[in-house]
Amino acid sequence: MTPIRPDWPAPARVRALSTTRAGGLSEAPYAGLNLATHVGDDPARVARNRALLRAQAGLPEEPLWLEQVHGCVVADDTAAPGCRADAAVSLRPGRVCAVLTADCLPLLLCDREGTRVAAVHAGWRGLADGVIERAVATLAIAPARLLAWLGPAIGPDAFEVGPEVRERFVDLDPAAATAFRRGRDDRWLADLFVLARQRLVGAGVTAVYGGDLCTHIDPQRFFSYRRDGVTGRQASLIWLDPTAAAPTGDPEHV
Numbered sequence: 001m002t003p004i005r006p007d008w009p010a011p012a013r014v015r016a017l018s019t020t021r022a023g024g025l026s027e028a029p030y031a032g033l034n035l036a037t038h039v040g041d042d043p044a045r046v047a048r049n050r051a052l053l054r055a056q057a058g059l060p061e062e063p064l065w066l067e068q069v070h071g072c073v074v075a076d077d078t079a080a081p082g083c084r085a086d087a088a089v090s091l092r093p094g095r096v097c098a099v100l101t102a103d104c105l106p107l108l109l110c111d112r113e114g115t116r117v118a119a120v121h122a123g124w125r126g127l128a129d130g131v132i133e134r135a136v137a138t139l140a141i142a143p144a145r146l147l148a149w150l151g152p153a154i155g156p157d158a159f160e161v162g163p164e165v166r167e168r169f170v171d172l173d174p175a176a177a178t179a180f181r182r183g184r185d186d187r188w189l190a191d192l193f194v195l196a197r198q199r200l201v202g203a204g205v206t207a208v209y210g211g212d213l214c215t216h217i218d219p220q221r222f223f224s225y226r227r228d229g230v231t232g233r234q235a236s237l238i239w240l241d242p243t244a245a246a247p248t249g250d251p252e253h254v
Contacts, residue, residue: 008210010110014110016110016239018236021033035100035234064097077091087120087135090240101233101236103226105192107236110146112145113247127196128168149209153215154192156190156194158214
């Protein structure tokens, strides 16, 4: 397994990574480290892939795997595995928040003190419906104290959408027009990274990192639904290290 580590100034207590497809036991078209149970892969192979992830990444417990539905429900520390949600927030050390993607944007959040974390599955529908804003609000801390990292997603040269998608975002915020450029015929090329940055800034989160890895153009490292159709999913995970000392003082809550 060769994970990607976020390049951001998170406190040492915050642990985070995004997996690639390298390693694992799944066979084509899911080769190799497919972590999703809903895409048609052999469940036994997925279970073994998840066990490999937990062992090799040193996860303190099994991640909170969600049933993602392109919505804006946020799971908290009371949620059970398999709950229907597209983001997870935790204040408990050892709780591993995780989202699965294969072109949609995985977004990780933490506060500067290392007291809370979140993982967000942000496709265009979730972005438009406010999944980022909902996750930021659920973290219940001043947004200026948050750091955000944008993980691997389909890039702006490959994500073609219809005019109704552009209209949806521009109706919400005219500045969103800068995230679209004309494609073929009446189609548009959309930049999920720009759209996410705009929504984060609008929610008060200005410390934003990442946003430079395209899943579509890199078949050796990433699964991509738009590229391959039937394919696996990579995961982006974040948690508070339960062996690290808790921060002193009280962060600025909202």
